[in-house]
Every structure is written in C-alpha cells, then in structure tokens.
Amino acid sequence: MQTHEIRKRFLDHFIAAGHTEVPSASLILDDPNLLFVNAGMVPFKPYFLGEQTPPFSRATSVQKCVRTLDIEEVGITTRHNTFFQMAGNFSFGDYFKREAIHFAWDLLTKSVDDGGYGIDPQKLWPTVYLDDDEAFGIWRDEIGVPAERIQRRGMKDNYWSMGVPGPCGPCSEIFYDRGPDYGREGGPEADEDRYIEIWNLVFMQNQRGEGGAKEDYEILGPLPKKNIDTGMGIERVACLLQNVDNVYETDLLKPVIDTAERLTGKTYGAPNSADDDVRFRVIADHARTAVMLIADGVLPSNDGRGYVLRRLLRRIVRSARLLGATGPTMAAFVDKVIETMSPSYPYLAEQADEIRAVAVGEEDAFLKTLSAGSKLFDDAAEATKSRGSSQITGSDAFTLHDTYGFPIDLTLEMAAEAGLSVDQAGFTELMAEQRSRAKADATARKHGHADMSVYRDFLDRGPTEFTGYTELASEAKVLGLVSAGERIQVAHPGDEIEVILDRTPLYAESGGQIADRGVITSADGVKLTVTDVQKVGKSVWRHRVRVDAGEVSEGADVLAQVDQSWRHGATQGHSGTHMVHAALREVLGPGATQAGSLNRPGYLRFDFHSQGPVTDSQRAQIEQIANSAVETNYPVHTFETGLDEAKAMGALALFGENYGDVVRVVEIGGPFSMELCGGTHVGSSAQIGPITILGESSVGSGVRRVEAYVGMDSFTYLSRERALLAGLASSLKVPSEQVPDRVENLVTRLRDAEKQLEKLKAEQARASASGLLDSAVRAGDIRVIGGRVADGLDGGELRSLATDLRARAGADPAVVALFSQTGEKLPFVVATNEAAREKGVRAGDLVKEVAPLVGGRGGGKPDLAQGSGVDAAGVDTALARIVTLAGE
Structure with a gap:
C-alpha cells in the first residue's frame, strides 16, 4: 500500500466517524517554544490549553512535522528522520478512552477491501499506564487482546504532557511485532526494535505542575473536560504495509536514494558500505525535509530556522561528494522529492521552480565554501606539521566545521590523505558542548510560552471587523483592555495598553505592510494614540495605544481614525511593491518570485528569487516599466474569490504563505499585476507617484533585494540628487550631462597619480x-x-x-x-x-x-x-x- 493511500485511508476513516478534517498547518507557527512544528497536536495547542474554544468537537489531520535536535544522528540509524507525517484524531470534550481505542483498532485491523490497513491483530501489542485499569479493561474485554499482550509501563513511557504546566494524562501505545528476525520475544518492554510503536493514544485528563519534562512533576488534578490526542506515524505504518525494513526503503524515500545512486555511481546496501549507506540516507532524509521547509517559506540563513535549513542542504552536498559526485546534484534530488510528495501536497509541484532555485543556490554557495574550506584545512595541516604533530586538534576541526561549515567527515578524509589524524575526542567534546547549549536554549524557550488565554474571549466572539478598505474612521466599541498580559477595566493618562475593538479601520501589520498609525477618541474627551496594530490568531486586532487624555474603560463607545497622511503613503508603498514585482518578472522572467517584502509610507523593500545580480541596464528597465505602469493610471480592483479560482486567473501567491479557501485578489491593470493580497492600496496606479529604485543587493543564497522610494519621498530623493549634480557641474565648470565623463577622467588621473x-x-x-x-x-x-x-x-x-x-x-x-x-x-x-x-x-x-x-x-x-x-x-x-x- 502506497504512503499516499495510507494517508487517505486514515483521513477517510475518521471523517466517516464524524471528525472534521483539518489541513496540515505550516511547519512554521507563531510559537516561542518551537522552531518548527514537531508533533501532530501542536496546531491544536490553543484548544488544549484553553486559550481558544475549538470550532469542532472532533478533528482529524495529517500534520507535517520536523525534528532537528540531533541532525548529526540522521542516517546512522534507520529509525531517525527529520521530517515525518503524524496522523491524528482529536476529541475536545467529546469521546474518550473507549472510542479512541476502538477507532484505532478498527482502522488497523479492518480489511483492505473495507477501507482499513488489514494488519493481523495477533501482531499488535498495546501498552497502558501502570494504574490505568480502565484502558487495560477496554483492550482485554472489549477489543479482545489477551492480557499477556497488554503491558503496563511507567510515566516515562506511558504518561504524556507538553513538557510545561498544562494538560497531561496517561496514554496507550500500540506496537507491531515484526517477528523473531528483529529481536527477542517479550513485547515492547523487552525489545522496541522488534516491537515498533505505530500509534499513541493520549488520554488527556489531568493538569500537571512545574517539573521535569518526562517524570518529575506533580499531577494537580483533573481537567474540566477530558480530551483525546492521538498520533499515528504514517512512515512507520508504510514500512509495515510495504513489507520493508525501514522508512528509507519505502516509496517516498527509496526513489531519492535511487537518484543518488545514479548520480554518484555507488550502490546503496552494497557489502562493506556502512559509511556510504549513511550518506545515502542523509541525502534522502534531508532532501525531503529541505523541500518541505522551503515550500513553507524558510530560506537559508545563518540563524534560526534558516540555519537549520542551511545545515540540511550542506549535508546533502557533502554526502553526495563523499559518495563520488563531481557535479551539481541538488536539482535532481529536489525534483525527485517533489515528484514523490506532491500527490499528498500538490502545492509542491506549483512551487517547484522556487523551491529548486533556493536549494540549487545554496548548493552553489556551499561548493564555494568547500573550496575555501580546503584552503583553511591546508593551513591547519601545515600548522600541525610545523608543531611536529601528526594530529589536527579538535579545536581546529571544530572551527572548520562550526565557523566555516566544513564537514568533519571531509576533514577526516583529507587528514588521512595528508598522513594526519584528527583529535576526534576533542572535536566530539566541543560538539557536545554546543548541543548542550542548544538544548539549554530550547528548555529556556519552553518557559517563554506566551499566555494567550487573555485573548480567548475575544477570539471566541469572532473576528474583528476590518473597515479600513472603505473608510478611514469607524465608530466602534471597546471590547476589552489588556495591560501586561492581564485584562483591566479602565486605563488612565500615561498608561500604555492594548485595546480590542469590535471593528476598526486601522490596518494590522501583515503581508509586508506595517501597521497604520492613528487615534481612538470618544465624546467624553478620551484620546488614545495608536502606535501599533497586531493580530491575535489572525482574526482579532489588538491596538497598542498610549492614553493621552481621559480615562478609557471596557464597553466605551469610541471613534477609531487612521492618520490619513500615513495611510496615503502606506498605500503608495504597497501598490508600488506590486508594480516593482510585475516589472521584475517582465524583465527577469517568471522565476523572479517574491521571497518577502516590507512597505511603509514612501518606501518599499522587495526580496525575490534570483541566481544572480540585476545588471544596471536591467535595473533601469525595471524602473522604466514600473513608472510606465504608474503613468498609464491603471485602475486598481480588489475582489474576493476561491483560492483555486484565483490561481486559475493567474493571481500570484506569496511563496510559503498559507491561504484560506477564500482569498482577496488585488488587480492592477488587468494582466499587468494580479496578486493575492490583504493589504491596502491606491485607487489607481497614478496615485503611487514616481518610483525610484535605490539599489539592488544580495540577502541570502538565491535571494536578491531591491529598495525604492515612491511618491513624495521619491520626488525628494530625486531633488537632492539633482541638486548634487548641479553642484558638481558648477564645481567642474561643465554642463550637467558632461559631469560623468569629467568625473571619470579625474578618477583615472587620481589613480595614475596614486600608482606613481x-x-x-x-x-x-x-x-x-x-x-x-x-x-x-x-x-x-x-x-x-x-x-x-x-x-x-x-x-x-x-x-x-x-x-x-x-x-x-x-x-x-x-x-x-x-x-x-x-x-x-x-x-x-x-x-x-x-x-x-x-x-x-x-x-x-x-x-x-x-x-x-x-x-x-x-x-x-x-x-x-x-x-x-x-x-x-x-x-x-x-x-x-x-x-x-x-x-x-
């Protein structure tokens, strides 16, 4: 059974049982605890924590997950993956243990013809928490599993929490017996290589206190409502149903290994090829993870998520080289991943060009790094020999690895060729210290979980009505005041607080457009200066304000007003961004897609995918096309439609962005510019005013940036430039048009004099x-x-x-x-x-x-x-x- 079919059967099973299908969230969520989504329940955390009321009582999903804490271990074993798919079913105060157990058992054991997986029930071993007699009884008396195949395990194995104070509860895990060829008998308690876990059923029924992540914490008492959170590993089930030993031999990863064999000339699984097999597995695992991360908007960089992606891509490159590849390989790996994964994630095929450009750009950059690293290695080797030593220090190896991105296995190989060894113990010790610091940072982040429960009432009321597309002043009611994470009833002059309104014309920062500025006033003398507007849960506007006059209280009637000058400049900047984007694509081709943007009154910054710099002539052409569109005075139309319909019309979507079923389209000049966008815009393109591109630069591998002024800021900039040119012409006593030649002549003479x-x-x-x-x-x-x-x-x-x-x-x-x-x-x-x-x-x-x-x-x-x-x-x-x- 193919992995895509396994995935579909899971969702179909639970939809038929009354669950709402929830699409996978992005791998990147606004959660200070997480670099990436690392478990299927993460998107549902606000419901489990009581911060939001779930819109459904039953849900099911197949969530994309990435875990990267031990990247260096990937490939060494066949069980570790950085990317995996976690299928789950969830109950929010609805069903509990009995139904959860029956749902799982039915899907696993039901015949293939009836929509199940057809697994032999005799192969399945459940485990329960030590004192969970209820779950034990359901497995034994209702499901019919013999008592000797139900094992009780302690808190470390069969009790779940999020690692921080909050919901927790016992769990019941389902293991599959792969047979005596894989280990000794005795169930999962005896051997988890033979008995592999495929499903975890969490019975979320208690509240936990402070303490260790696994065992050392206090159970404070029962939750008001009992919940169910389960997770079935799609990849692990695929191994069983495809009758292969490990995930690298399944239909999703084996094709990538086949591609690596073709490109390197090596064979996976050949005799005495353990090191090569690790490299094949690294390529297969990391290529899939990298594609999924790039598709969700992650770009290579030197910190945070971008650094993780950079490490993954570089490990692919170095593994391919160690296997014998002599030329570029990344494009082939990316294309194969997209081919295998797009049946479940169709957007990968749509974004194929952008994903490939990012990955290939990083490969090109790293190949140069490898060349530079070789020189650094030569210096370290020479210094080693000059000391009369035959061993490169662990510190040198770590510096090469950590600072310059030079892989340790290449260091080892080159050292052997030079007749040297490497202090691997010293290197390993420094790596361990680095990992220890990383884990400490991760632990520290857990305590930084923002308490968003203060906004729950507002989220439950429904979204803030945004009126700013059609008006700059709106009557509104104060739904609540928040200060330092707490609800307050009244605020006084000098206070800096957050105000939640039922409706507002003030734009909340999103889509590259910064928030509006403005004021909130009332008939009885209240004046609040709005300094920022942000969204909570993508639906509730929170206005950060300074109380300048009067006392504002919850329930007050107010007038929210946008600073008209600010909004005018902001719309010029945002619409100008669309003009520049369209011009870039016309000059550079359709591959010059958006990778990020920032626009504020009078200014725009636009990042785009490109494998090389923009030439001076191309820059001039882009500027001319954008200003010609401004002068043509194209009408600006906005409308809402379905996502598929918008794409069919040719509307451009922001790379890596997640959209709902209904999207807002901004059309400027018909086919000239059509993008999905929630921002505010001018009424016609002439209102943008002149666009002056200030410069173009690199901001990362395969990503370039243009910056520009628009409107009066553009005019002011050009006026300064004109005055500067006039001053030079006067000093040089030549007409303005002769200034460049005269300056070039002076520079040449100066250089000649300096040489002399x-x-x-x-x-x-x-x-x-x-x-x-x-x-x-x-x-x-x-x-x-x-x-x-x-x-x-x-x-x-x-x-x-x-x-x-x-x-x-x-x-x-x-x-x-x-x-x-x-x-x-x-x-x-x-x-x-x-x-x-x-x-x-x-x-x-x-x-x-x-x-x-x-x-x-x-x-x-x-x-x-x-x-x-x-x-x-x-x-x-x-x-x-x-x-x-x-x-x-």
Whole structure:
C-alpha cells in the first residue's frame, strides 16, 4: 500500500466517524517554544490549553512535522528522520478512552477491501499506564487482546504532557511485532526494535505542575473536560504495509536514494558500505525535509530556522561528494522529492521552480565554501606539521566545521590523505558542548510560552471587523483592555495598553505592510494614540495605544481614525511593491518570485528569487516599466474569490504563505499585476507617484533585494540628487550631462597619480632597506637582517619588502625583521628562509615573542608572520630579542 493511500485511508476513516478534517498547518507557527512544528497536536495547542474554544468537537489531520535536535544522528540509524507525517484524531470534550481505542483498532485491523490497513491483530501489542485499569479493561474485554499482550509501563513511557504546566494524562501505545528476525520475544518492554510503536493514544485528563519534562512533576488534578490526542506515524505504518525494513526503503524515500545512486555511481546496501549507506540516507532524509521547509517559506540563513535549513542542504552536498559526485546534484534530488510528495501536497509541484532555485543556490554557495574550506584545512595541516604533530586538534576541526561549515567527515578524509589524524575526542567534546547549549536554549524557550488565554474571549466572539478598505474612521466599541498580559477595566493618562475593538479601520501589520498609525477618541474627551496594530490568531486586532487624555474603560463607545497622511503613503508603498514585482518578472522572467517584502509610507523593500545580480541596464528597465505602469493610471480592483479560482486567473501567491479557501485578489491593470493580497492600496496606479529604485543587493543564497522610494519621498530623493549634480557641474565648470565623463577622467588621473606615488614609495623603501643587508648581524650561523624602514608602509608593503630581502639573502640561514612607523601604528613583519626553518627558527614564534615589546600583538606562519604595535621606542629591544632567539 502506497504512503499516499495510507494517508487517505486514515483521513477517510475518521471523517466517516464524524471528525472534521483539518489541513496540515505550516511547519512554521507563531510559537516561542518551537522552531518548527514537531508533533501532530501542536496546531491544536490553543484548544488544549484553553486559550481558544475549538470550532469542532472532533478533528482529524495529517500534520507535517520536523525534528532537528540531533541532525548529526540522521542516517546512522534507520529509525531517525527529520521530517515525518503524524496522523491524528482529536476529541475536545467529546469521546474518550473507549472510542479512541476502538477507532484505532478498527482502522488497523479492518480489511483492505473495507477501507482499513488489514494488519493481523495477533501482531499488535498495546501498552497502558501502570494504574490505568480502565484502558487495560477496554483492550482485554472489549477489543479482545489477551492480557499477556497488554503491558503496563511507567510515566516515562506511558504518561504524556507538553513538557510545561498544562494538560497531561496517561496514554496507550500500540506496537507491531515484526517477528523473531528483529529481536527477542517479550513485547515492547523487552525489545522496541522488534516491537515498533505505530500509534499513541493520549488520554488527556489531568493538569500537571512545574517539573521535569518526562517524570518529575506533580499531577494537580483533573481537567474540566477530558480530551483525546492521538498520533499515528504514517512512515512507520508504510514500512509495515510495504513489507520493508525501514522508512528509507519505502516509496517516498527509496526513489531519492535511487537518484543518488545514479548520480554518484555507488550502490546503496552494497557489502562493506556502512559509511556510504549513511550518506545515502542523509541525502534522502534531508532532501525531503529541505523541500518541505522551503515550500513553507524558510530560506537559508545563518540563524534560526534558516540555519537549520542551511545545515540540511550542506549535508546533502557533502554526502553526495563523499559518495563520488563531481557535479551539481541538488536539482535532481529536489525534483525527485517533489515528484514523490506532491500527490499528498500538490502545492509542491506549483512551487517547484522556487523551491529548486533556493536549494540549487545554496548548493552553489556551499561548493564555494568547500573550496575555501580546503584552503583553511591546508593551513591547519601545515600548522600541525610545523608543531611536529601528526594530529589536527579538535579545536581546529571544530572551527572548520562550526565557523566555516566544513564537514568533519571531509576533514577526516583529507587528514588521512595528508598522513594526519584528527583529535576526534576533542572535536566530539566541543560538539557536545554546543548541543548542550542548544538544548539549554530550547528548555529556556519552553518557559517563554506566551499566555494567550487573555485573548480567548475575544477570539471566541469572532473576528474583528476590518473597515479600513472603505473608510478611514469607524465608530466602534471597546471590547476589552489588556495591560501586561492581564485584562483591566479602565486605563488612565500615561498608561500604555492594548485595546480590542469590535471593528476598526486601522490596518494590522501583515503581508509586508506595517501597521497604520492613528487615534481612538470618544465624546467624553478620551484620546488614545495608536502606535501599533497586531493580530491575535489572525482574526482579532489588538491596538497598542498610549492614553493621552481621559480615562478609557471596557464597553466605551469610541471613534477609531487612521492618520490619513500615513495611510496615503502606506498605500503608495504597497501598490508600488506590486508594480516593482510585475516589472521584475517582465524583465527577469517568471522565476523572479517574491521571497518577502516590507512597505511603509514612501518606501518599499522587495526580496525575490534570483541566481544572480540585476545588471544596471536591467535595473533601469525595471524602473522604466514600473513608472510606465504608474503613468498609464491603471485602475486598481480588489475582489474576493476561491483560492483555486484565483490561481486559475493567474493571481500570484506569496511563496510559503498559507491561504484560506477564500482569498482577496488585488488587480492592477488587468494582466499587468494580479496578486493575492490583504493589504491596502491606491485607487489607481497614478496615485503611487514616481518610483525610484535605490539599489539592488544580495540577502541570502538565491535571494536578491531591491529598495525604492515612491511618491513624495521619491520626488525628494530625486531633488537632492539633482541638486548634487548641479553642484558638481558648477564645481567642474561643465554642463550637467558632461559631469560623468569629467568625473571619470579625474578618477583615472587620481589613480595614475596614486600608482606613481606607490611606485616612488616602494623604490624609497627598497633603497632604505638595501643598507639593512650590509648591516645584518649574526646570531650563530643565522643572519638577521632587520631594522626600521621608510615610514608610512602598511603590512602588505612590508611583506613584499621582507620577501624581497629574504630572496636576496641567498641560501644561508636568514631572518628578516622590518618595522615601519605609520601614524600612531607600528606594523612589522618577520620572514624566514627554508634554511633558518630547518634550524627551528619560525617567523610566527618570533612575532608572538617580540610583539609585546612594541606594545602590540601578531602571529602567522613559520615562513612569514606579521603584527602591529604602538610603541616605536621598543623597536631596538625587539630586534635584539629576535637576534637572541635566532641564536638559541
């Protein structure tokens, strides 16, 4: 049975049992505890925590999940995956243990012809919590499982909580016996490799207190309503129904491994190929996870979610290279994942170009990193040998891995080729410290769970009515006041609070458009200045305000007003963003899709997918097309329709965004620009005013950014530029149109003069240094050539001079030490020739020894090292010390 069929049968089973199907939430939720959604119940947490009232009493879903705490362990075993699908059924104060157990058993054991999975009941072993006699009795007396196949287990295994104070309860897990080939008899208590868990039924009936995540916490008492939360692992069931050993051999991941075999020439599962098999599994697992993350809007970066994605993509690249791939592989892996996963997630096929562009862009960047890492490795290897050691330090290996992204397994391989080993114990210790810090951070985040229950009453009332599309002032009623997370009845002048209204014209920040500014007033003298507007649960507007006058209380009648000037500038910025997006796609092609945006009055910032920079001519063309659309004065139409209908019309959706069934379409100029957008816009394109693109830059792998002014801000910017040009023309005494040529001529002349000056400076330095050869001193049989040279030389010039003197010193052992006064700084360079190094004299050691004598520091390689100090009076002492050290 294919995985997509397993998924469909689960949903069909529970829909037939009266459950509402809830589509999978995005892998990214607004939850301070979570980097990614990591369990099927996460989207339902507000209901279980009592923060919101669920709109249904029964629900079912197949939730996308990602767990990345132990990325380095992926592939080493066949049980660990970063991405998985968790099927679940949920009851909110409706049914409880009996129904949950029967629902699960029926689906697992019902025949395939009848819509079930057709699993042999004799293969299934339930477990229950130690004292849960009720669940034990249901399994034994109603389901008919023999008592010897029902095992009681302790809190660690069969008692569930979210790891923080809140709902908890016993659980009953269902295990499948894979047979004696996989381990010893005795049920899950004896061997969880043979008996694998496929379903967990959580009976959420109690409230827990503070304490450890697993066992060390107090049960405070029963919940007001009992709930059910279950989770069935789709991938694990697929292993059983497809009769394969592990998830990597199922229909979703094996095709990716097949692709890797084709690209690398290696074979998965070949004799004596354990290391290669790990790499195949890493590719298959990480490719699927990366595709799902990118599709939900995650982009590679150096922190947070983006860093996790970057690590996954880089592990794919390095695994492919270690398997023997010599060229790019990412596009093939991404395409195969999309092919296998899109039957369950059709949007992957729709976003294929964007997903591929992000992943391939990161591959290209990392291949360059690998090249740079090889140079860094060479430096570490040389330093190791110069110390007389044969082992690269754990610190060097960790720095290569953590700071430069250079994989440890490549470090090990290259070290072996260089006749060196790596202090793996030291590396592992540093990695463990890093993981420990990460886990501590994760634990700390759990205590940062924002208490959103204060907004529950407002969420239960239904959404705030947003009137801002058609009016800038609306009469409203104060539904509630919130201060420091608590409901209050009244606020006084000087207070900064949140105000919840039943209706409002003030736009809440979303879709790249920042919140409106405005005021809330009342007939009895209340004046509240609105500083920000945010959404709660995507439906309730909370106005952050400062009480300037009067006392505002819950239930008051008020007038909410938008700052008209602010709104005018905001609509110009947002509509201008649509113009720039359309122009970008016209010039760069349909692949230049949106990757993020920010617009505020008079300004817009637009991020888009692109594998290379925008040329000057392309930038000019984009600006011209956008302004031509403004001048044409296209009408702006907005309307609501179904998501599928909007896409059929050609409306563009924001990459990674989750939309509802009904969407708002903003159409400017018919086919010129049509996007799904909830923002506020001008009435016609001419109201945007001029658009001036300020610049274009890179903001990440495969993502570029343009910034622009619109309206009066654009006019003001152009006026400043015109005044600047006029001033230059006046100073140069040429017409404005000749300024660029005249400036270019001046720059060329200046560069020529600088080159001539540098040449004279170098000749002067060589002349002053020539005398140093004649005045060299002997330290045993080593010749020391040193002293102060011409002032004003920087480190680079000193290096060039030192290497020249070293070459002129001949084959005899020689050390060159040069100092130069440059303002308040004293740069210095030490160089040694091969004969001196053979006698144990190393430039790096000498620099570290003498740098303090001139009030500085430095370091470098055995052949060439440099530093910088501030005390020129110490030069003679430093030179004497070098002579002493060279002669030892």
